[in-house]
Each structure stands twice: as C-alpha cells, then as structure tokens.
Amino acid sequence: MNAVEIVQVSAAWAPLGALLLLALATVATGLDGAIAARAAGHPWQQGLRLPWAETARLLRQRRRTTVAADRLLWRTAGAGLLVTALLKIVVVPLGAWTLSDMSVGLVWFNAMDILVWALVWLAGWGPNSAHSLIGGYRFLGQALSYELPLMFALTAPATAAGSLRVGDIVTAQQGLWFIVWMPVAFLVFCAALMGFSVWGPFSTPFGADIAGGVLAETSGIDRWLLLAGRWALLTAGSAFGVTLFLGGGAGPVLPAWLWVLVKTGILLAALVLLRRRLPALRPDRIAAAAWLVVLPLVLLQVLIVSVVVVGRG
Amino acid sequence: MLTDIVFWVLAVIAVAAGVAVFVVDSMARATYALAASFVAVGLSLLLMNLEFIGVITVLMMVMEMAIMAIYMIMFMGMNPALMPMNMVHSAKGALSVAVGTFAVLATGALFIPWPSRRGVTGTDLTVALGEALMGPKMLVMITVSPVLFATIVAAIVLAAPSGRYDRLGDDLRRRSATARRPEGVQR
Numbered sequence: 001m002n003a004v005e006i007v008q009v010s011a012a013w014a015p016l017g018a019l020l021l022l023a024l025a026t027v028a029t030g031l032d033g034a035i036a037a038r039a040a041g042h043p044w045q046q047g048l049r050l051p052w053a054e055t056a057r058l059l060r061q062r063r064r065t066t067v068a069a070d071r072l073l074w075r076t077a078g079a080g081l082l083v084t085a086l087l088k089i090v091v092v093p094l095g096a097w098t099l100s101d102m103s104v105g106l107v108w109f110n111a112m113d114i115l116v117w118a119l120v121w122l123a124g125w126g127p128n129s130a131h132s133l134i135g136g137y138r139f140l141g142q143a144l145s146y147e148l149p150l151m152f153a154l155t156a157p158a159t160a161a162g163s164l165r166v167g168d169i170v171t172a173q174q175g176l177w178f179i180v181w182m183p184v185a186f187l188v189f190c191a192a193l194m195g196f197s198v199w200g201p202f203s204t205p206f207g208a209d210i211a212g213g214v215l216a217e218t219s220g221i222d223r224w225l226l227l228a229g230r231w232a233l234l235t236a237g238s239a240f241g242v243t244l245f246l247g248g249g250a251g252p253v254l255p256a257w258l259w260v261l262v263k264t265g266i267l268l269a270a271l272v273l274l275r276r277r278l279p280a281l282r283p284d285r286i287a288a289a290a291w292l293v294v295l296p297l298v299l300l301q302v303l304i305v306s307v308v309v310v311g312r313g
Numbered sequence: 314m315l316t317d318i319v320f321w322v323l324a325v326i327a328v329a330a331g332v333a334v335f336v337v338d339s340m341a342r343a344t345y346a347l348a349a350s351f352v353a354v355g356l357s358l359l360l361m362n363l364e365f366i367g368v369i370t371v372l373m374m375v376m377e378m379a380i381m382a383i384y385m386i387m388f389m390g391m392n393p394a395l396m397p398m399n400m401v402h403s404a405k406g407a408l409s410v411a412v413g414t415f416a417v418l419a420t421g422a423l424f425i426p427w428p429s430r431r432g433v434t435g436t437d438l439t440v441a442l443g444e445a446l447m448g449p450k451m452l453v454m455i456t457v458s459p460v461l462f463a464t465i466v467a468a469i470v471l472a473a474p475s476g477r478y479d480r481l482g483d484d485l486r487r488r489s490a491t492a493r494r495p496e497g498v499q500r
Contacts, residue, residue, distance in 0.1 A: 073341060103439060137383070
C-alpha cells in the first residue's frame with residue numbers, strides 16, 4: 001500500500017463535500033426505511049422512497065408555533081444539527097483531499113460533537129413544551145455518559161499517531177488499521193456516535209413515550225432539519241470513524257476517495273442493520289455502566305496503546 | 314486584511330453577546346449568550362495560531378454552559394427559572410464595578426509598554442503546551458486537579474437526591490440507611 005499524501009483543497013469544494021454527506025445520509029435513511037417496510041410486511045422497495053417521501057411531505061406542511069416559544073433559540077437549534085454535521089466533515093479527508101488539514105482536527109471534531117449538547121437541549125427548550133424539555137434533559141443525561149468514554153476513545157488513535165492532525169492519523173495506519181489493535185476504542189466510538197446522533201439505542205430524547213420529545217412540537221421544515229440533522233451527524237460520525245480506525249482511504253484496486261465512501265457506507269449500513277437488534281437505553285441507567293465499566297475499559301485501551309507507542313520508541 | 318475583519322467581527326460578537334447576558338430576560342438565553350461570547354473568544358484565539366487552545370476553549374465553554382443551564386434552572390430557589398426573569402441583581406452597584414473594572418483593564422492593556430518577543434515560537438505549539446503542562450507546570454496541575462475534583466464530588470454528594478440527606482436523614486444522624494432509589498451498575 002502506498003502512503004497517501006493528504007493535501008488541503010480549496011474551500012470551493014465544500015459544497016461537494018456537503019452533497020456527498022447528504023447523499024450518504026439519504027442512502028442510509030432509505031436502507032432504514034426498506035428494513036422498516038419489510039418488518040411491517042410491505043415490499044421493501046416501498047421503504048427506499050422514505051427519505052424523499054418524508055421530505056416532500058414535510059416541506060408541504062405548515063410550520064407549528066406554540067405559545068411563548070423561544071423562537072430564536074428553537075430555530076437556531078433546529079438548523080444547528082445539520083450545520084454541525086457539515087462542520088464535522090471539514091476535517092475528514094476524502095482520500096487524498098481534505099477541506100481543512102488543521103493541526104488539531106481531532107479536537108475540532110470533538111468540539112463539534114459538544115455543540116450537539118447545546119443544540120439538542122435548546123431544541124427541547126425552544127417550544128415551551130414539557131415533553132420537548134424532558135427530551136432535552138434526557139439528551140444531556142445521556143451525553144454525560146457517552147462523552148467521556150468518547151473523548152478517551154478519540155485519544156487512542158491520536159496517541160498511536162503522535163498527532164492530533166487527522167491526516168497524520170490516516171498516514172499512521174498504513175499497513176495496520178487502528179481497529180486491529182484498538183477494538184475497544186472503536187466500539188466505544190461507535191456507541192458514542194449513536195449517542196451524539198441521538199439515534200438507535202440512544203434515541204430516547206426523541207422517544208415515543210414522551211410524544212416524540214424534542215420532536216414533539218415540530219412540523220414542516222423544522223422537523224425535517226432535526227431528522228436530517230441526526231442522519232447527517234450519524235453519517236459524518238461514520239466517516240470520521242472510518243478515518244480514525246478503518247484506515248481512511250487505504251485499500252486495494254479502488255481509488256482512495258472511493259474507499260472512504262465505501263467504508264463509510266458499510267459502517268453506516270452496519271449501524272442501521274444493528275439498530276433493530278438493540279434496545280433503547282434509559283439515560284439514567286447508562287450513567288453507572290458508562291462511568292464504572294466503559295470508562296476504565298477505554299482507559300485501559302489508551303494505556304495499552306501508550307505502552308506500545310513507548311515500546312516502539 | 315481578512316484577519317482584521319475576522320478579528321473585529323469576532324470581537325464585536327464577543328462583547329455584544331456578553332452584554333446580552335445581562336439584557337435578556339430568560340435563563341436559557343443568558344446562558345447561551347455567554348456561550349456565544351466565549352465561542353467568539355475561542356475562535357479569535359485561532360487568529361494567533363493557538364489552534365489547540367482556541368478549539369478547546371470552544372469545546373469546554375459550550376459543554377460548561379450546557380451543564381450550567383441545568384444547574385441554574387434546577388437550583389434557582391423558589392423562582393421557577395423556566396419563566397422570564399430579570400438577569401441582574403443590585404444593578405447600579407454591579408454596573409459601576411463592571412465599568413470600573415473594564416476601564417482599569419482596558420487602560421492597562423492600551424498603555425502598558427508591551428515587551429517585544431524574546432526567542433522564537435516552536436514549530437508545534439500544541440506540543441509546547443503539552444510539555445509545559447506535563448513538565449514545569451506539573452506541580453500546579455497536580456495541586457489544582459484534586460482540589461477541583463474534590464469540589465465537584467462534594468457538590469454532587471450534597472446536591473444529589475440519593476445523597477447523604479437521603480441516606481442519613483435530615484439531621485444526618487441516621488446510620489447505614491440504603492438509598493431511596495437503587496443505584497450503581499446492578500439496578
């Protein structure tokens with residue numbers, strides 16, 4: 001395998017990056033719809049239309065307002081999830097090209113997933129509705145559980161590469177992908193990825209038991225932005241997982257940029273397929289497990305990586 | 314030129330959002346106005362090529378404000394902080410102290426003879442920062458961290474519903490009572 005030299009491209013390519021992100025998110029949503037349709041006894045092809053049908057339905061819907069809503073914060077938060085996902089992929093290299101080769105790309109990604117803390121809570125706060133607010137609090141409750149393990153899971157590849165620059169982390173995986181010798185960090189990253197996307201087992205802030213939670217009072221474009229934002233976050237997170245643990249663009253025959261897309265698609269599909277096998281996790285119950293079991297495990301992982309790095313000299 | 318424009322835009326946002334903290338009438342708006350102010354400060358640190366400190370400032374401040382909003386609303390006495398409320402106490406005194414402090418600091422910043430740079434910056438400022446923290450500043454860090462951590466734990470022990478008042482009774486005399494709600498990994 002040849003080492004890929006990561007180069008920073010002009011910001012004019014950013015719209016293409018955004019399009020790729022949305023395209024992958026649409027495919028994932030379609031796959032999820034197909035599985036749901038099949039489970040409901042309909043032909044699975046019907047479900048593939050789900051992202052387009054939902055978009056068409058929501059764009060024609062009237063915007064809902066509530067009494068004494070904090071409209072500024074509500075709308076900002078609604079649009080923010082999608083923007084955050086776009087800001088995340090700024091540091092994800094597509095093969096040899098990256099939009100920003102900043103020296104602290106890993107910390108940038110982490111800072112962006114902290115933005116989700118503010119945004120989901122604000123989206124719950126905005127409509128002045130009890131169910132929405134409970135959803136917002138649920139999210140912060142689970143965020144406290146997944147964020148620290150996530151931070152240490154991100155530390156492992158950075159330690160191995162000796163750099164916070166995402167390009168260096170990809171280069172350091174030439175020959176041996178990080179997933180091989182840091183599987184715990186990878187699994188924790190995948191769980192946290194579902195956490196900051198408020199998705200799958202971590203979707204109780206949007207739960208049906210609280211009338212949709214953060215989604216409860218939204219309709220039309222506001223609802224679309226929240227739903228699309230979650231899928232975009234999941235896609236951006238998968239792309240970053242591929243970059244950190246699955247060798248980025250490394251692979252035979254195909255060009256590097258295509259490998260990044262293929263691997264991201266595979267990781268996304270795996271998450272979508274896994275979703276229906278996992279129970280919803282109650283935010284108040286996962287705290288103890290996250291801090292007493294997962295956190296020590298991932299710290300142990302970082303210790304092993306550090307020892308290996310020191311041993312290699 | 315571009316750097317100047319970015320600096321001024323960020324500076325205006327930082328100050329305006331800082332003012333908004335005291336002008337708005339909602340706990341959530343005040344909290345996140347403060348967060349916006351800090352984010353602008355963090356991003357302006359990027360202009361000095363302090364990338365790690367800039368991005369970590371954004372990270373820490375947004376996280377901190379998200380948590381702070383919960384605590385402020387949770388502990389805001391008899392006033393349900395979900396309602397519109399005034400964000401200032403004893404406005405006149407506070408305003409004079411604030412203006413006075415700002416004047417002193419701004420005068421100092423403008424009139425102090427700034428020293429010229431000695432030596433050159435390292436190639437990787439993040440590495441330099443890490444070495445300073447783990448090397449000569451280590452004593453400070455290992456003193457400050459346990460104190461901060463103990464403060465956090467003590468505050469949570471006092472405030473948590475299944476904390477010591479729950480187990481030990483209001484006068485803390487009851488011994489070895491179990492928590493009202495089960496806790497830990499096994500529940």
